[in-house]
Amino acid sequence: MRTVLVVEDEPRIASLVREYLENAGFAVLVASDGRAGLVLARTRHPDAVVLDLGLPSMDGLDVVRELRRDSAVPVVILTARGDETDRVSGLELGADDYVVKPFSPRELVARVRAVLRRTEAAARPTDRLVAGDLEVDLARHRAAVAGRPVALTPTEFALLAALAREPGRVFTRGQLLDAVHGFSLETYERAIDGHVKNLRRKIEPDPGAPRYVLTVHGVGYALAEPAG
Numbered sequence: 001m002r003t004v005l006v007v008e009d010e011p012r013i014a015s016l017v018r019e020y021l022e023n024a025g026f027a028v029l030v031a032s033d034g035r036a037g038l039v040l041a042r043t044r045h046p047d048a049v050v051l052d053l054g055l056p057s058m059d060g061l062d063v064v065r066e067l068r069r070d071s072a073v074p075v076v077i078l079t080a081r082g083d084e085t086d087r088v089s090g091l092e093l094g095a096d097d098y099v100v101k102p103f104s105p106r107e108l109v110a111r112v113r114a115v116l117r118r119t120e121a122a123a124r125p126t127d128r129l130v131a132g133d134l135e136v137d138l139a140r141h142r143a144a145v146a147g148r149p150v151a152l153t154p155t156e157f158a159l160l161a162a163l164a165r166e167p168g169r170v171f172t173r174g175q176l177l178d179a180v181h182g183f184s185l186e187t188y189e190r191a192i193d194g195h196v197k198n199l200r201r202k203i204e205p206d207p208g209a210p211r212y213v214l215t216v217h218g219v220g221y222a223l224a225e226p227a228g
Contacts, residue, residue: 003027004112005046007037007063008078009055013101017050017078020105021112034058038066046073047119048112051095053079053086061089068094074115074154078108091194096155098191118180119154129164132226134203134212136164145203145212155180156199159192163213163223172220196221 004026008014011032018028029044031037034055041049049067053060064075077090077098090098096115099108119141129136133146136157143150143160152160162179163171171179173192180195200207214222 001025001027002047002116003029003044005029005031005037005040005049007031007034007049007055008052009033016105017108020109024109034060034063038063041067041071041073048074048076048116050076050078050108050112053077053090061093064090064093064095072151072153074119076111076115078103088194091191092198094153094198096153115154118158129161131164131167131223134164136161150202152202155195159195159199163221167223168225170216170219170222176221
C-alpha cells in the first residue's frame with residue numbers, strides 16, 4: 001500500500017483529505033506543522049506529500065525547499081494562496097503540482113494518483129534517450145548532462161523525457177502539461193513555465209541563456225537538436 005503524507009494545520013481539512021485518500025486505498029500520515037511534516041517525510045519515506053503552504057513553525061515553501069535537498073518525493077501543494085506568484089514559486093522549488101483551496105477532494109486524489117503514475121511509469125524498463133551530451137535513462141529514472149548526474153523531481157524528469165523523445169519538435173504548453181500530468185487545462189498551462197525554469201536551473205550551464213531547453217516564443221518549448 002502506498003503512503004501519502006498530508007501536512008495541513010487545519011484539522012477539518014486534514015481529516016477530509018485523509019478520509020478521501022484512505023477511501024482511495026492509500027495509507028495516510030498527517031502532520032499539523034511544517035517541521036513535523038519534514039521530520040515525517042525524512043523518517044517514514046512516504047510515496048507522495050500533500051502540502052499546505054500556510055503552515056505554523058515552517059512555511060510550506062520552506063518545507064519544499066528542504067525536501068528537495070535530499071528527496072525527489074512527489075509533492076502536491078494544497079493552498080489557499082490564489083496568487084500566481086506563490087504557486088509558481090512552489091513549482092520552481094520543485095513541487096510537482098498544486099491545488100487551490102477551496103478544492104475538490106476527488107480532484108486532489110486524482111492529482112496524487114497522477115504524480116504517482118508518472119513516478120511508476122518512469123521506473124518501468126523502457127529505453128534510454130540520448131540527445132547530444134544529454135542522457136535520459138527511463139528505466140533507472142536518471143538523467144545526466146555531459147556525464148554529470150542531475151537529480152530531478154518526477155515532474156521535471158517526465159518533462160525532460162517528453163522533450164528528449166523528439167529533439168527539435170516544438171511542444172505547446174498544453175502538450176507538455178498533458179505529457180507530464182495526463183491532462184491539459186488552459187488555467188494550468190502557465191505552470192509548465194515554472195517546471196521549465198526549474199529544469200533549466202539544473203541542466204543548463206547558464207539558465208539565462210539555455211542551450212538544451214529552448215523557448216519558441218508564442219508557441220512553447222523544444223529540446224535543441226544535437227549539432228551535426
